[in-house]
Structures are given as structure tokens and as C-alpha cells.
Amino acid sequence: MWNCEYIKNRWALFFKGLLNVLTGGGEVSADKEPEMFNQPESVEEYEPVPGQRGKDVEWAPCSLVVMNRMFEIAKVTPEDCVIDPGSGDGRMVICAAKLGAKALGIEYNPRMVELSRKNAVKEGVGDKAIFVQGDLFNTDLSKATVVALFLREDINLALRPKILDMKPGTRVVSNIFHMRDWKADEAVKVEDEDYYFKNHTVYFWIVPAKVGGTWKLPDGELTLEQAFQMIKGTLRSDSSTTPISGKMTGDQITFIADGREFTGHIRGDVMDVESRNGERVEGRRGDYGRQMTEDSQAACCRSGQFDRT
Ligand SMILES: C[S@@+](CC[C@H](N)C(=O)[O-])C[C@H]1O[C@@H](n2cnc3c(N)ncnc32)[C@H](O)[C@@H]1O
Numbered sequence: 560m561w562n563c564e565y566i567k568n569r570w571a572l573f574f575k576g577l578l579n580v581l582t583g584g585g586e587v588s589a590d591k592e593p594e595m596f597n598q599p600e601s602v603e604e605y606e607p608v609p610g611q612r613g614k615d616v617e618w619a620p621c622s623l624v625v626m627n628r629m630f631e632i633a634k635v636t637p638e639d640c641v642i643d644p645g646s647g648d649g650r651m652v653i654c655a656a657k658l659g660a661k662a663l664g665i666e667y668n669p670r671m672v673e674l675s676r677k678n679a680v681k682e683g684v685g686d687k688a689i690f691v692q693g694d695l696f697n698t699d700l701s702k703a704t705v706v707a708l709f710l711r712e713d714i715n716l717a718l719r720p721k722i723l724d725m726k727p728g729t730r731v732v733s734n735i736f737h738m739r740d741w742k743a744d745e746a747v748k749v750e751d752e753d754y755y756f757k758n759h760t761v762y763f764w765i766v767p768a769k770v771g772g773t774w775k776l777p778d779g780e781l782t783l784e785q786a787f788q789m790i791k792g793t794l795r796s797d798s799s800t801t802p803i804s805g806k807m808t809g810d811q812i813t814f815i816a817d818g819r820e821f822t823g824h825i826r827g828d829v830m831d832v833e834s835r836n837g838e839r840v841e842g843r844r845g846d847y848g849r850q851m852t853e854d855s856q857a858a859c860c861r862s863g864q865f866d867r868t
Contacts, residue, residue, distance in 0.1 A: 648675055649679055675690040712737065727810040737762045772844060830844075
């Protein structure tokens with residue numbers, strides 16, 4: 560059922576569905592749940608229709624070409640645990656399982672969950688592709704090393720605080736929809752000639768470690784302000800104050816101070832960085848949290864990751 564004909568034959572419905580997904584035109588509130596899943600009784604007969612209502616976003620199937628590219632960009636391997644919140648007919652989860660990853664789909668519509676399980680068995684990954692009926696907003700995503708999204712921008716934004724609280728280094732990949740001011744680490748154009756529309760953009764992020772605040776270094780103090788993966792601040796010693804700017808990639812930190820590039824890692828309350836000429840500096844967290852941006856501070860407080868004293 561996942562060949563191009565299937566998609567082509569339903570392009571009109573699909574277009575309607577996708578339009579709804581893109582515009583939020585079909586948004587359904589939680590209290591209207593029951594009648595939206597009126598479908599044939601038997602699972603055998605169940606054939607989802609692109610554009611059909613979902614709890615918070617309609618079902619529109621991801622292009623197979625795009626989906627494969629998403630997992631290439633996220634560099635999914637058998638070491639990964641991939642979660643697809645809003646997993647539809649299970650195609651993304653099945654694709655991840657075929658790459659050897661453990662894969663979990665969360666889908667609100669129970670009939671789609673049944674269909675996904677059947678599809679996974681048909682595709683020979685019934686053991687690796689797990690599907691759970693549930694609400695993506697009430698599901699623990701913390702086990703994921705990769706989160707794969709094909710939802711809508713407002714849903715991505717609603718999930719964003721939870722995603723930012725995930726383990727630093729967690730990869731997030733999204734078909735079509737971005738996360739506004741949390742700019743993607745990578746945005747890749749992908750073409751699929753056989754899909755209803757040809758041009759797609761895949762967005763990719765790596766959850767940054769939280770580093771905002773003050774760090775005590777041997778010769779001074781590093782004060783960092785963090786906005787998602789971007790950092791800026793000052794490096795202050797007895798004799799000078801130097802502005803710094805840089806970036807987090809998971810728990811890896813890179814910054815430039817006084818023309819020198821430092822790179823290293825954050826391990827709990829320790830920052831271990833080295834300059835290109837081999838100058839190594841170890842810092843320790845000082846006065847936590849004061850310099851964080853509102854957004855990252857809120858996320859930190861929610862996670863309980865930073866103790867305030
Ligand atoms: C745009 S489709 C994407 C399907 C699949 N991930 C793919 O790429 O083919 C979004 C899916 O999310 C499901 N959904 C909508 N709101 C949900 C919620 N609150 N919890 C779980 N699933 C939800 C819909 O039923 C639909 O199957």
C-alpha cells in the first residue's frame with residue numbers, strides 16, 4: 560500500500576489533508592475525540608484516508624524518500640532508539656526499525672495503532688517496531704536518542720520545552736515544520752518526484768546541554784548567556800574582559816575568545832575545553848542560571864537539572 564500509486568490515487572484527499580496540517584484548519588480539541596475515529600469495524604477493512612482527523616493534527620503520510628533522507632540526516636544506527644510522536648500508519652517507525660534501531664510510535668487513533676502493528680509484522684520488524692496508543696503530549700520521550708516529527712509548527716512548538724529537556728545530544732528531525740527561534744542546526748532540501756509535491760525541507764536539531772550561567776576558570780570567570788544552541792558572554796580576568804561567542808552541539812561546546820577558538824565538552828558541572836594550540840582549561844559551574852535566557856531558564860527549572868542555591 561505504500562507505493563507511489565497509492566499516494567497518487569489519493570492526491571486530492573492528501574492535498575486537502577496536508578493543507579489542513581499546514582494551516583491548522585482541521586485542528587480538533589480534545590473534548591471532541593470520540594466521533595473522529597468512526598471507521599469500519601474490522602482492522603482488515605481499515606484503510607486510512609489522508610486528511611482524516613487526528614486528535615491534534617490530521618494524518619498525512621510522509622513521503623518515503625523524505626523519510627529515508629530524514630534518517631540519513633539524523634544518522635540513525637542500530638544503537639538508536641527512535642520515537643515518532645504521531646506515528647500514523649507506522650511508516651517512520653518501521654523505516655527506523657529496518658535500519659536496526661529500536662523504534663517506538665505513539666499514535667492517538669487506536670485503529671492506526673492496529674494498522675501500524677500489522678504493517679510492522681508484514682515488513683518483518685514486528686519485534687523492533689513498537690506502537691503505543693496514547694497522546695503524544697502525555698508520553699515520555701526521554702528514552703529517545705532520535706525524535707522524528709511530522710506534525711505541524713504549533714505542535715512542534717508545544718513539544719519544544721519537553722524536547723529541550725531531553726538528554727543533550729538527542730537528535731530531532733522534522734519533515735516540513737521548523738521550531739521558529741530554535742533555528743535548525745541543519746535544513747536540507749529534499750525532492751520527491753513521485754510525491755504530491757516535489758520540494759520538502761527537512762530540519763535537524765541536536766539538543767544542547769544547558770550552560771547558561773557563570774563558570775569559574777583558573778584565571779577568571781566565564782559568564783554565558785544561552786539561547787538554545789547559541790552562546791555568548793564574557794571571559795573576565797583581573798586584567799581584562801573579553802567577549803565570547805559560540806555554539807553548543809549536544810554537550811560539545813565551541814567558543815571564540817580573543818581570536819582563539821576553544822572546543823571541548825560539558826560533563827555535569829565541569830567544562831573541559833582546549834584551544835587550537837593545545838591550551839587546556841577546565842572550568843566549574845559557579846552561580847547557576849542567572850544569565851540564562853528566559854526560555855532556557857524555564858526549561859532548566861522544569862527539568863530540575865539545575866539546583867539554585
Ligand atoms: C501528519 S501525520 C504523520 C504520520 C507519520 N508520522 C508519518 O510521518 O507518516 C500525524 C499523526 O499524528 C496523529 N496525532 C494527532 N494528534 C495526536 C496526539 N495528540 N497524540 C498522538 N497522535 C496524534 C494523527 O492521528 C496522525 O496519524
